Amino acid sequence: MSVEAKTNRILPIGAIGLRGWVMIAVLAFLAVGPYTAHVLGQGFYLDLATRLVCLSIAAVSLNLILGYGGMISFGHAAYIGLGAYCVGIPAYYDYTSGFLHFPLTIVVCGLFALITGALCLRTKGVYFIMITMAFSQMVYFFFVSLDEYGADDGLTIDYRSEFPVVDIEDGVTLYYVCFVSLLAAIYIVHRIVHSRFGMAIRGSRSNEQRMRAVGYNTYAYRLTCYVISGVMCGYAGALLGNYTNFISPEMMDWTRSGELMFMVIVGGSGSLFGPVLGALAFLQLEDQLPHLIQLLGGAFGDLGFSELGQGIKDFSKHWRLIFGLLLILTVLFARGGIDGILKSIERRRRD
Amino acid sequence: MDTALLVTQLMNGLQLGVLLFLLASGLTLVFGIMDFVNLAHGSFYMVGAFVSASLVLALDSFILGVLLAVPIVVAVGVLTEVIAVRNLYPRNHLDHVLATFGLILIFDELTHIIWSPEGISVPLPHWLQGQVELLPGVILPSYRLVIVGAGLAIACALYYVVSHTRLGMLIRAGASNRTMVGALGIDIKTLFTLVFAIGAGLAGFAGMLIAPITNASIGMGNDIIITAFVVIIVGGIGSMKGAFVAAIIIGLIDTLGRSYLDDFFKLFLGDEAAETSAPAISAMLIYILMAMVLVFKPQGLFPPKVR
Numbered sequence: 037m038s039v040e041a042k043t044n045r046i047l048p049i050g051a052i053g054l055r056g057w058v059m060i061a062v063l064a065f066l067a068v069g070p071y072t073a074h075v076l077g078q079g080f081y082l083d084l085a086t087r088l089v090c091l092s093i094a095a096v097s098l099n100l101i102l103g104y105g106g107m108i109s110f111g112h113a114a115y116i117g118l119g120a121y122c123v124g125i126p127a128y129y130d131y132t133s134g135f136l137h138f139p140l141t142i143v144v145c146g147l148f149a150l151i152t153g154a155l156c157l158r159t160k161g162v163y164f165i166m167i168t169m170a171f172s173q174m175v176y177f178f179f180v181s182l183d184e185y186g187a188d189d190g191l192t193i194d195y196r197s198e199f200p201v202v203d204i205e206d207g208v209t210l211y212y213v214c215f216v217s218l219l220a221a222i223y224i225v226h227r228i229v230h231s232r233f234g235m236a237i238r239g240s241r242s243n244e245q246r247m248r249a250v251g252y253n254t255y256a257y258r259l260t261c262y263v264i265s266g267v268m269c270g271y272a273g274a275l276l277g278n279y280t281n282f283i284s285p286e287m288m289d290w291t292r293s294g295e296l297m298f299m300v301i302v303g304g305s306g307s308l309f310g311p312v313l314g315a316l317a318f319l320q321l322e323d324q325l326p327h328l329i330q331l332l333g334g335a336f337g338d339l340g341f342s343e344l345g346q347g348i349k350d351f352s353k354h355w356r357l358i359f360g361l362l363l364i365l366t367v368l369f370a371r372g373g374i375d376g377i378l379k380s381i382e383r384r385r386r387d
Numbered sequence: 388m389d390t391a392l393l394v395t396q397l398m399n400g401l402q403l404g405v406l407l408f409l410l411a412s413g414l415t416l417v418f419g420i421m422d423f424v425n426l427a428h429g430s431f432y433m434v435g436a437f438v439s440a441s442l443v444l445a446l447d448s449f450i451l452g453v454l455l456a457v458p459i460v461v462a463v464g465v466l467t468e469v470i471a472v473r474n475l476y477p478r479n480h481l482d483h484v485l486a487t488f489g490l491i492l493i494f495d496e497l498t499h500i501i502w503s504p505e506g507i508s509v510p511l512p513h514w515l516q517g518q519v520e521l522l523p524g525v526i527l528p529s530y531r532l533v534i535v536g537a538g539l540a541i542a543c544a545l546y547y548v549v550s551h552t553r554l555g556m557l558i559r560a561g562a563s564n565r566t567m568v569g570a571l572g573i574d575i576k577t578l579f580t581l582v583f584a585i586g587a588g589l590a591g592f593a594g595m596l597i598a599p600i601t602n603a604s605i606g607m608g609n610d611i612i613i614t615a616f617v618v619i620i621v622g623g624i625g626s627m628k629g630a631f632v633a634a635i636i637i638g639l640i641d642t643l644g645r646s647y648l649d650d651f652f653k654l655f656l657g658d659e660a661a662e663t664s665a666p667a668i669s670a671m672l673i674y675i676l677m678a679m680v681l682v683f684k685p686q687g688l689f690p691p692k693v694r
Contacts, residue, residue, distance in 0.1 A: 108481050155678050158685045162424050162480050162624065166616040167681065173613045174674035181666040290613060294426075294488040301485055354500055360492030367486040368474060 054382045055375065059309040062316065063219070070211055082207055083279075088319050089214040090276040093221045095299040095311035097268035100225050102297070103306030104234065105261050106241030107157070110165050111172030112296050115145050115266050117288030118175065119273025124191045124283045134197030134204075141274040142267050148175075149266025153259050169290055179285040190284025197278055204278060214275050218312070221268060226308055228264070237261050302366055304375025313374045321362070325355040394525045396646050397639070402531055404638025405538025409593035410615040411622070411630040412545060413586025419562040419625030419691060420582050423472065424480050426487040428590055428615070429608025430494035435460045435591025436603035437498055440507040449512045453595050457588055464587025468580045476579070491609065498605050506604035515599075534596045541592065542631055549627060558582060562625060562691065614641075617673055621680050623687025633688060637673050644669040 052060070070085035094116055101107040122141040126132070152171045156164055185191050196204050204210040228234045240247040240254040247254050277283050286292075295318060303314020329352035337345025370377065414428050438459050443452030467490070475486050511530055519529045549555035557578055560568045569575040594608070601607065618637050622629025649665035656664070680688060 102481075108484070110484065155681050158681060162418065163620060163685070165424065165480060165484060166620055167677070170613060170617050170620065170674055170677060174671050177670035178667050181670045183666075184663070291488075291491075291609070294485075297485060298488070301481070354496045356492045357496035357500075360489040360496065363489030363492070364471060364486045367478070367482045367489070 054385070055307075055309070055378045058313070058378060062309075062312065066215060066218075071208060074208055079207070082211055084319065084323065086207070086211045086214055086279050087276070088315055089211070089218050090272050090279060091296075091299065091319070092312045092315040093214070093218050093272035093275070094269045094296055095303065095315045096218070096221045096225055097265045097272065098296050099300045099303075099305060099307075099311040100228065100268070101262055101265045102300055103304075103310070104225075104229055104241065105237045105258060107258060107262060108165050108297075109156075109168040109262075109265075110290065110293050110297065111152075111168035111170075112265075112269050113288040113290070113292035114172035114175040115149070115269035116273035116276060116292070117179065117283070117285065118145050118148060119270035119275075120277030120280075120283040120287060121179065121185070121191075122270070123197060123274050123277040124193050125185060127193045127195055127197075128185065128191060132195045132198045134199040137197045138271070138274060141270045145270025145273075146263055146267045149263040150259070153262035153266070157255060157258050157262065169293065172288060172293055173290055176285050176288050176290070179288070186284070188285065190282055190286070193277060193281045193283065196281070197274075210275075210279060214279070217271070217275065221272075222308060222312070224268070228261075229308070233257065233260075298363060302363075302373045304373035304379075307375040307379075310373055310375035317374065321359060325358060326352040329355060329358070390522075391525045392646075394522065395527060396642055398521075398527055398531055398535065400639035400642035401635065402534050402538075402638070403642055404635040405535055405542070406593045406597060407611070407615055407618050407638055408542060408631050408634035409538060409589045409596075410611060411618040411634050412542075412627060413589045414615055415619045415622070415625055415627060415630045416558065416582055417586045418619070420558060420565070421476055421579050422565075423476060424483040424487070425472070425586075426484060426612065427467075427490035427494060428586065429610075429612030430491055431460055431464060431587040431590035432594035432608040432611065433498060433603070433605065434463055434494065435594030436509075436598040436607060437502050437507065437594075438591070439595035440509045440598050440603045441502070443509050444507070449509075449515065449599075453592075456595055457592060460591030461584045461588040464584040464591075465580055467587070468583040472583060473576075473579070495605050495609075502603075504605060506602050507598075508602045509599040511599045530599065537596060538593075541589070545589075545627065554581075614673065617677050619687075621677055621687055623689040623691055625691035626687070626689040629687055629689030637676070640676060641669075641673050644672040648672070 066085065066089065070082045073079075073081035094112065097115075098109065098112045101109055119141045122144050123137045126136055126140065152168070156167045156171070159167060179185070180188055196210070202209060202213065204213055229238070236247065236252050236254070236257045240252065240258060244254050273287075276287075299314035299318045300311050301314070302317050303312065304310030330349050333345045333348030333350075333352065335345070336348055339345075366373070372379065410428065410432060413431075414425065417423050417425050417428070435456060439452050439456035442455050443449050446452050446455075471486065471490060475483055478486075515530045515533060517529050518526050519532060520526050521532075547555075549558055557568065557573060560573075561575070561578060561582075565575065568578075590608075594603070614637065618633045619630055621637065622631075622633030645666075648669040649661050652661035652665050652668075684690070
């Protein structure tokens with residue numbers, strides 16, 4: 037496959053394939069949809085979209101190491117938490133400048149990623165999964181034991197980060213800041229993956245020994261990639277902290293890391309836009325699954341099976357059960373996630 | 388230093404240690420033999436606690452409840468293996484992690500449906516509620532001794548089974564070379580199911596032991612399972628001996644750190660500084676230990692033989 041064809045496979049330049057159209061459609065929708073909803077008085081959708089965009093940035097950052105680098109981090113929620121606390125703790129002392137919060141996030145997350153990454157990357161495979169998980173749990177317990185900053189109960193952020201000109205105290209402005217950040221994150225990952233650096237990262241995923249034999253210090257490459265990803269995820273956390281106005285250790289519980297992985301895998305790991313689709317799918321499921329079950333129950337009720345219908349309606353509070361089942365089924369039967377499905381449709385059409 | 392307090396804390400540490408061992412031994416067996424990462428292992432701990440709680444309350448007998456609950460948890464383990472886990476062995480670790488993460492959600496919700504979201508407290512029989520004077524002036528609740536004793540007995544039994552029986556021989560052989568064991572005509576499928584069920588049973592038993600102290604609650608397995616992961620990382624994944632040594636070390640360090648670290652810090656920090664920093668550091672202590680072990684021995688203290 038020529039270099040050009042390879043580029044087209046990841047970012048559809050020239051002939052825009054189905055995946056390209058989906059990406060354009062989703063981004064276009066995110067650009068105007070939430071604002072329209074806000075103007076029409078449906079502020080809820082603006083909130084949902086802000087959360088979606090923040091989590092998408094985190095998923096895109098995780099995809100950089102998981103999808104392209106083959107480093108299965110089960111501790112990425114720690115960076116979201118660290119980023120959020122880098123906004124919350126200074127705000128607690130009335131330092132509200134965004135020019136303090138965001139550089140602090142970058143330094144703290146970068147250092148944490150550098151130290152833990154240096155240790156984690158000494159190991160491979162399942163050790164790596166568990167160690168990243170354990171380090172994120174360490175951060176979790178660290179914040180749980182900090183009584184000064186609310187411990188378990190969390191900390192309210194009274195003022196969002198202050199920037200000149202851009203006032204993110206306004207929900208719409210904050211949303212567009214997040215949205216532009218997402219575009220930037222996707223572009224950065226695109227540039228990284230197609231650079232010489234990114235080739236080395238992808239190379240050491242498929243055959244590390246060969247990369248080393250060719251003369252690459254794969255450890256240094258991977259560590260750099262790990263730090264970039266951590267900083268990016270921390271940035272997403274800082275945005276998320278600003279959005280929710282509230283932070284708690286619960287944000288970095290290991291199940292949160294699992295959800296981030298879910299987004300990457302369901303969307304399609306190792307594809308540029310997959311994680312955004314995954315985040316979309318995750319939030320839609322979280323938001324809509326209970327309603328869908330209720331609707332199903334209502335339908336049965338209308339058909340005359342009122343008891344069964346009521347039973348199904350009552351079941352809607354157990355939507356996580358369905359969620360777990362979907363997760364297992366995705367792993368077993370839909371490899372490559374949403375992006376993989378789109379890709380196979382694309383291929384079938386071309387043939 | 389107060390000796391009575393020290394002995395009490397040592398016993399508490401030992402108690403956490405044996406519970407961790409019961410969890411970690413199953414994890415390490417399943418990983419060593421099937422090369423399978425099971426995040427949902429903590430769910431068996433939870434299921435064990437709930438099943439035994441209901442049985443103890445229904446039968447009004449602690450011993451009978453626990454004895455009946457063990458086979459039930461083993462059966463749940465077999466079912467899980469046959470329905471879901473078996474199809475995952477040929478997949479990579481990432482798939483294992485995701486699918487068993489899904490299993491956790493399912494187990495948590497099912498527990499929510501079958502029992503209540505509040506959790507159940509388990510009453511102890513009278514003869515276990517008493518206290519024992521272990522040394523002059525050192526009084527311990529007798530149930531803590533029962534936990535430590537039961538845990539150590541299980542550890543000995545496991546050691547005997549693994550190193551002196553035919554099943555143990557198959558387990559060891561399976562850990563060092565799965566394909567060869569299959570080629571020699573051993574029914575690998577059944578062996579895998581059996582090992583998975585043993586692991587589930589051990590985790591469930593740990594949950595039953597702790598239920599009278601902490602109550603059976605949803606999500607109780609999700610917290611301790613991470614510590615169990617730390618145990619097998621420190622001990623060396625796949626090593627039974629490593630799991631035991633690391634479980635005891637981590638149980639002791641975690642418990643003693645929480646009770647003595649502030650005193651220790653006061654030796655060279657101000658009182659106030661010591662009291663604010665000690666809880667944060669003691670919460671991180673076992674992870675720091677894990678990091679140090681990894682620096683010197685990336686494969687853990689007792690790395691398994693090369694496969």
